[in-house]
Amino acid sequence: MAEYTYRIADEIFQRYPDYVRGVVIAHELANGPSPPALVDLLREAEATVRARMKPDAVAEEPRIKSWREAYRVFGAKPAEFRSSIEAMARRALKNDRLPAVNALVDIGNLISLRHLLPAGAHAIDVLKGDIELRLATGTEQFLAFGATEIEQPPPGEIIFTEGDTVLTRRWTWRQAQHTLTLPETRAVEFNIDGLPPVPPDEVEQAGAEIIELIARFCGGRARFSLLDSDRPVLTLTP
Secondary structure (H helix, E strand, C coil): CCCCEEEEEEEEEEECCCCCCEEEEEEECCCCCCCCCHHHHHHHHHEEEEEEHHHHHHHHHHHHHHHHHHHHHEEEECCCCCCCHHHHHHHCCCCCCCCCCHHHHHHHHHHHHHHHHCCEEECCCCCCCCEEEEEECCEEEEEEEECCEECCCCCEEEEECCEEEEEEEECEEEEECCCCCCCCCEEEEEEEEEECCHHHHHHHHHHHHHHHHHHHHCCCEEEEECCCCCCEECCCCC
């Protein structure tokens, strides 16, 4: 693949100075249906959520409350737009099992639940330009998975984007069709988002676990980088 840049805009760190994002970049993967051992790990991760909190206390769990507060800062009502980890935790607490989608998707989901932080993958073998976490200007376009109508995020919304093509709306809310992780995907980047009280070393630990799971279930080669206010840029080359 061509050499593309991955950046977190300074404006993100100006609003959220303690935010970090772990990034696992993996190439030469063999994705496909999750084997029983991986599905078992996903079910174990769901069980850890049920052991950790009560259904009526989700919004007050510190690792979820921090995302609700972060969403309010850029104008997203947290009761209407739940971060990915809050939505997954609520589902686990209802004993509503996450579907086994494919190995790479399920690895991201189980790490999210295990650590109670947002984590998920984007296919990078379909990219045609640089990618960035930044504030929307109002000119970008978003086509959600399974949707047919294009949306335009309002100015100031936090988006993950390739040029004006939005890959994720509302920071950790909903992913676009464009970089979905599919059975034929051979290269991905995993985002692991850390807001206090999640410490950076736990984000690094989650990244190490993703690398271990990729090696076990998908093969290929993977590496980890931690992006923060001091190092906001990396390259996506193998």
